Amino acid sequence: MTAPSGFGRHVVVRTIERARLELVDGLAPIGTASVHEAIGKRGYLGAELRPIQQDVRIAGTAVTVLVHPSDNIMIHAAVEVCREGDVLVVATTSPSSHGIFGDLLATSLTTRGVRGLVIDTGVRDTMDLRQMGFPVWSRWVSCQGPIKAVAGSVNVPVTIGGVVIEPGDVVTADDDGVVVVPRDEAQWALDRSVARLDTEAATRERLAAGELGVDFYGLRQQLADLGVEYVD
Amino acid sequence: MTAPSGFGRHVVVRTIERARLELVDGLAPIGTASVHEAIGKRGYLGAELRPIQQDVRIAGTAVTVLVHPSDNIMIHAAVEVCREGDVLVVATTSPSSHGIFGDLLATSLTTRGVRGLVIDTGVRDTMDLRQMGFPVWSRWVSCQGPIKAVAGSVNVPVTIGGVVIEPGDVVTADDDGVVVVPRDEAQWALDRSVARLDTEAATRERLAAGELGVDFYGLRQQLADLGVEYVD
Amino acid sequence: MTAPSGFGRHVVVRTIERARLELVDGLAPIGTASVHEAIGKRGYLGAELRPIQQDVRIAGTAVTVLVHPSDNIMIHAAVEVCREGDVLVVATTSPSSHGIFGDLLATSLTTRGVRGLVIDTGVRDTMDLRQMGFPVWSRWVSCQGPIKAVAGSVNVPVTIGGVVIEPGDVVTADDDGVVVVPRDEAQWALDRSVARLDTEAATRERLAAGELGVDFYGLRQQLADLGVEYVD
Amino acid sequence: MTAPSGFGRHVVVRTIERARLELVDGLAPIGTASVHEAIGKRGYLGAELRPIQQDVRIAGTAVTVLVHPSDNIMIHAAVEVCREGDVLVVATTSPSSHGIFGDLLATSLTTRGVRGLVIDTGVRDTMDLRQMGFPVWSRWVSCQGPIKAVAGSVNVPVTIGGVVIEPGDVVTADDDGVVVVPRDEAQWALDRSVARLDTEAATRERLAAGELGVDFYGLRQQLADLGVEYVD
Amino acid sequence: MTAPSGFGRHVVVRTIERARLELVDGLAPIGTASVHEAIGKRGYLGAELRPIQQDVRIAGTAVTVLVHPSDNIMIHAAVEVCREGDVLVVATTSPSSHGIFGDLLATSLTTRGVRGLVIDTGVRDTMDLRQMGFPVWSRWVSCQGPIKAVAGSVNVPVTIGGVVIEPGDVVTADDDGVVVVPRDEAQWALDRSVARLDTEAATRERLAAGELGVDFYGLRQQLADLGVEYVD
């Protein structure tokens, strides 16, 4: 009855391979919707993760944390392994609204150059966090604070919204939500996204000039094939 | 076994009768709560449609779209039949959070003078939409983009939040949500709303001067009739 | 078959004992998360009560209202018993989204020095309320207006989010939500909160200087006790 | 400022045209999923209306009721206009969970030959209702009883789950939910449904014999067109 | 800075005053909807607490437990203070779906004569619990098991669904949900409920004989007063 490797172990993985920061910085200003499309409609963490601020767009490398609901001891453990350019990504083992992250943890992360937080549970001190300029995407805002009693892990794969996030992946986030790009696809995702931006700009120009999408995208035939009739 | 008229047909109705724009423009600044009350507590599309912007108040004539969840081909078809003063109203045949509308469609609609979007599913590119000044009321914000594969209809009656919206109806929207006024009631609704605003202004003045609502509205007798006792 | 005292009675209690306003004013700027922690992780009304404005922090003494869903006659009755420094707290006997409070009631409350509204159902006229500077924490924003037909009570104990709120308790509210402090704990809560702010400030300084939380809070031993392993 | 016809009126329409009962009885045993498909994927009242019993399948003619949330006075008014073969369909003007229907109303309806209840709010006395053999599809089960204070209407068009239900329409219901067939499509719907059942039976036989759906429905070409690859 | 009495204390109260078991047993067969009405539409724990079994009706005296979400150490502590005729009532300090109660705890409770469980979080081993005949009303069914790490209390007042439950109160439960009667109102509640059952029986007989509720309850005048018109 030998346990499978890793069973029951709780680990803090100190050393992870991160996506190259120049690629991350390239992806930052693009916008999550465009990145999501560019990489094949993948990586979106779902419509229930909402920003606590408006008009902020970031990208960073994921340091992942898996916590028991309402417990933030592993977030404290994670601070130490964060570095310039990271985004902290916190998942829970079951649904919870507790505000297990606040301005003190944000202070710590800021000193290490962490760019923001993505958390699939609650956050608090939101006025302070906005004032500090520390951006957060969370499922809940809640005063209810954390316990520090149950083990979890840092820098293991986690899932949010059906997406598997590996440590070191690229996290992009803005007002539309959060999109994660696998680390080894960062260069390709950047190329694709930039190309897409170019195409979109050209499209936008033609649409702005009054050209119709049904013509531009060639949808008239498809509408006919689908049996859509035009009537007056 | 002759099919009922209209069964299984997907149509784009090009020509609709719209509420007169001067009436629409009269209703625009009034506020949805007042319009809703003025027309007999009707036409409210429900508390789950939320604006992506703040402090914007519009009114326009409805161009309606019925789409399969996650599919926006009919929105593209709808652009062509929109004109100055319209608001696009998109309903789905079942619940979905997909972001099937973004800044490119908004660009097209802007060129045609469309004033905004009401959509009972998701929207994306929200930073851009706010920057463009294109207002949106939606159920979700989501990166997940559309397919273009399933037929639907344009300018047929649709329902959102239990309210039937006919093409050409007046759509009013602000931070409290969306209220729809039937096309042929627009004049009456405007008259009633303006009258209500006047009454409200007079009421506000008296309340601001310290008069009590229980006196002003004559509620003391009703409270007594309901058996409410005053105690110390 | 004598009814239990109070059974079936609907009352407006005119005279209540309130927390001292100087204590209330002391608690106002502290922040709900800190107060919540300071008093033993109690009094939080839950993550579904959200502010309609941003970056506003208040405290006041509770005037409580228990209403039938969709009915606001008791809110009108409550205005009369409000005074300088109060916050109106409205609970319903069952879930409802109706917008039973708007700018006219806010006008009345403002004349009496009421500082804001906490309401476990809907609110409307939100643009106006923000413009007036009358802050609101509500579960819903909704156009759907009230009836005035069913009895309720004013200044009886009510519960929101599992917390019992007594008339005269201290209500503190900001962007993280609403926290209620029992009236007779106000002094103690203020002392504890101020002490906590001091501690937090000292902690913040050390964390900002780069000290790690795991060291500062002495969590390394606990992580070890929990069996958390550090790996590379 | 003449009000639009019907504005602000609350009516009990005594006489309605109903679908012919022999058609209704023909549709009863077919199953909602098959009827829904047969009439063009229309008429489904949504996945949140659930039966309080299992393995019951009915059809009847709709008597519709529109109530204020938590108020059942109009249900009492509706009893009188019900007759043999009807199904009572109750919609509310806003979301509510109140149990405004129980075994006494069911007793009344049973004496009039009403076949069941579809209600977009709550029901109570569910043990009794099952024992009586009176089937119910509801959104909630709740003890919280009704008030009798607010006007509504009987036998006006109502909407549930985005579907408009006219008095006299055919209501079919089973464990999959509720599907409504417009009155004047009843014959056509029955013919189509019976034809569909025949097709389904033939299909079932071939599938049961091991034929594959991808072959039977000719999906292999479509899978190839969609770019789906088979790998080992 | 003296703490308020009870602040921060976690207690197991061993001795509580319970409602008399003969009153409890009198209330058991009556049905929650009738009890709820009889005592003035109070005490209902809400529509989200659902039974895991069907057609079971119980009453017992409340032993209350307040737990941290996902933690069941206090349920273990509560077993010892339970006795014949009790119902265990478990509330959490924040929302959670964890299944913190299963067949082993039910085995313990059964040996002590406990009649069932009301739990505002999750339960598991539901097949076994039904087989044991141990009835449960819960918010969730979930495999996810408990931790035993955080303090709570036994036999302190708790709230579920906005209702305050004191130790020793009468808990009545059936397929419509859970209704709690304050301990010192048990006799009165029983008398009122029995009287109500009698009235209901008489009413049922008359309704079953075809008398109309609008006549029986005298609603015709009220309908007229509300302006409801009868039309053909």
Add this chain to the structure above:
Amino acid sequence: MTAPSGFGRHVVVRTIERARLELVDGLAPIGTASVHEAIGKRGYLGAELRPIQQDVRIAGTAVTVLVHPSDNIMIHAAVEVCREGDVLVVATTSPSSHGIFGDLLATSLTTRGVRGLVIDTGVRDTMDLRQMGFPVWSRWVSCQGPIKAVAGSVNVPVTIGGVVIEPGDVVTADDDGVVVVPRDEAQWALDRSVARLDTEAATRERLAAGELGVDFYGLRQQLADLGVEYVD
């Protein structure tokens, strides 16, 4: 700009390695809660997947399907690769309630010896499915049928409720929900589960004899350490 391996590809993987059926059959009768505990509180697909039947317990090997919401073409493609002992596991790329599986697909799967369905969207024909004895765990029951228009994949890793399910993994399901055991842990999981059942049986016997859990599990010291006080 070479695409990452697998990008944009939709595949049907015909050959997968499955857990050994004797291990699967060993796990079948154990119960999901026990398996979940035995393997370290892992693998639970969440409390929102509910069975459409009661008192059924199965285990099988996963054939996985990833579908676009509302589209079942890939389920048809999956039938062919199923075999004796499998359980079909269907995930969607975004939330949807459509009933994309019914009795005809169940007929096909039954001929191939498939033991049941786990589906993170809707199912229909539930009366028929129960009658056929084909068990289903789903998120929704819904009449709304499928389209066959969008590509997906068969036998790729999918996630439901935050759990990654690989083709060939062991799926166990009963009234508490669904728990997935990684294929290469099946033997170990079976050993652990059987051992756990033995322990539980011994525990149950002692608890049934009246021994207290606080003694049996040695919790008295922990309660004291947590500061829990016993009072009368």
